[in-house]
Amino acid sequence: MITVHNTLTGQKEPFTPKEPGKVRMYVCGPTVYSYIHIGNARTFTAFDVVARYLRYRGFDLTYVRNFTDVDDKIINAAKETGEEPVQLAQRYIDAFREDAKALHLIEPDVSPKVSDHIPEIVALIQKLVDRGVAYESQGDVYFQVSKYPQYAKLSKRNLDELRAGERVQPGEQKREPLDFALWKAAKPGEPAWDSPWGKGRPGWHIECSAMSAKYLGEDFDLHGGGLDLIFPHHENEIAQSEAATQKPFCRYWMHCGFLDLEGAKMSKSLGNVVRLRDALQRVDPEALRFFFLSTHYRNPLSFSEKSLADAETRMEYFYETLRRVDERAGGKDFGKGPLHGDPEQFVRDFERAMDDDFNVPGAFAALSGLFALMNELLDKPPVKDKAVIGRTLQALREVTRKFATVLGLLEDDPHDWLMRRRERLIAQKGIDRAKVEALIAERAAARAAKNFEEADRVRETLKAMGVEIMDTPAGTTWKVQA
Ligand code: AMP
Ligand code: ZN
DSSP states (O other): OOEEEETTTTEEEEOOOSSTTEEEEEEOOOBOSSOOBHHHHHHHHHHHHHHHHHHHTTOEEEEEEOBBOSSHHHHHHHHHHTOOHHHHHHHHHHHHHHHHHHTTOOOOSBOOBGGGOHHHHHHHHHHHHHTTSEEEETTEEEEOGGGOTTTTTTTOOOHHHHHHHOOOOTTOOOSSTTOEEEEEEOOTTSOOBOOTTOSEEEOSHHHHHHHHHHHHOSSOSEEEEEGGGIIIIIHHHHHHHHHHHSSOOOSEEEEEOOEEETTBOOOGGGTOOOBHHHHHHHSOHHHHHHHHHTSOTTSOEEEOHHHHHHHHHHHHHHHHHHHHHHHHHTTOOOOSOOOSSOTHHHHHHHHHHHHBTSOHHHHHHHHHHHHHHHHHHHHSOSOOOHHHHHHHHHHHHHHHHHHHHHHTOSOSOHHHHHHHHHHHHHHHHTOOHHHHHHHHHHHHHHHHTTOHHHHHHHHHHHHHTTEEEEEETTEEEEEEOO
């Protein structure tokens, strides 16, 4: 049984989707006015693993993640570049798809865009107007918060304090300060669509109410986003949807903690935004995922260059182990017979952690135990029987494949991954490849001539260059020290 920390109740609860065996999940996607940063990427990775794990657990998952392609930020960015807002948004949608693929995020089943759903949005606003919870005012339409008594049940904010803090902005024709825009009258030069209230465009929050209802139904199971979306975005989604349908909207709300830069909030105005695509120039995508996932999704996470380097070193350990396991046991037949220990124990530990509110750090502990055992079997086996060792390594290797599909880690061919890592380090450290290869050949010649003193001297020379050599059954290989 999976338990989920539900922001709505503030508690961990057993996860029981409305329809047994089926999960309908909506995650708020990017506002496409620039490239996404690693904070966005953390949140999307967290929900990527939620989606993967739900499927692993056998649920028939429908996963929707939208694109906000109509927004003030997009209009402002387009003014700066001289593009049409739709054109600029499409450019960043394409970039997002590339970035998401590079980070090994699975494709949602539906990725709806606001600009394709104006009729659904207009119909939902009309319903709210008809029910008397929304009103038109000079071409704008506002949701009247006081008509929805449960307002703030998600964020648990104090309404009086909220009212006191809110000011009606110049140009807004609201009845009450907390009322929020569902539809905004067109301004010259901005994208606009026809509506019963004249030309205009939707406000931000209504899109998610309209698109989730279209693809998942009016009451679905799981809704996710970053912590900053709890108020007002998700609060307003709940108010609109429940006021329109008169039934509870989404049942479980999950929010991902923020990523900051060594304690500083990542923000455009501070100029300290790290784009995902820039980070992926420096670090392996799986290492970046490992870094995101090594802290529980609800906790804050601090980014530093060192944390990335450490994550990649850890991935190297995993892949180096897998390479050796494959070399020793891959594709071989050790016959039938007993194993050393119970490899399924790691699966049970992994699932127990993941069932507990998607506790990936706990799942990593199971992963670490599994890798420690593989290394023990390779280097100082506690059993003598080579067939037992071989079969156990094969069984453990299969377990790593199970974990890989859930975590989106260790999905690569070990040799290929290690070679790419080496290439990156060669470039970063400015290592002279030709010289390394020549020295390795020199050492091989010295060894062949039984001149071991000379061979050791060459090894030391390589070490001083940051290169470590390993003699394996397949010959001498080398790696760059991080
Ligand atoms: P946006 O494009 O700003 O709507 O953000 C897309 C997603 O990234 C939302 O779920 C945000 O809550 C989330 N997000 C934004 N900044 C951060 C951050 N620094 N750390 C984690 N998640 C974030
Ligand atoms: Zn949303």
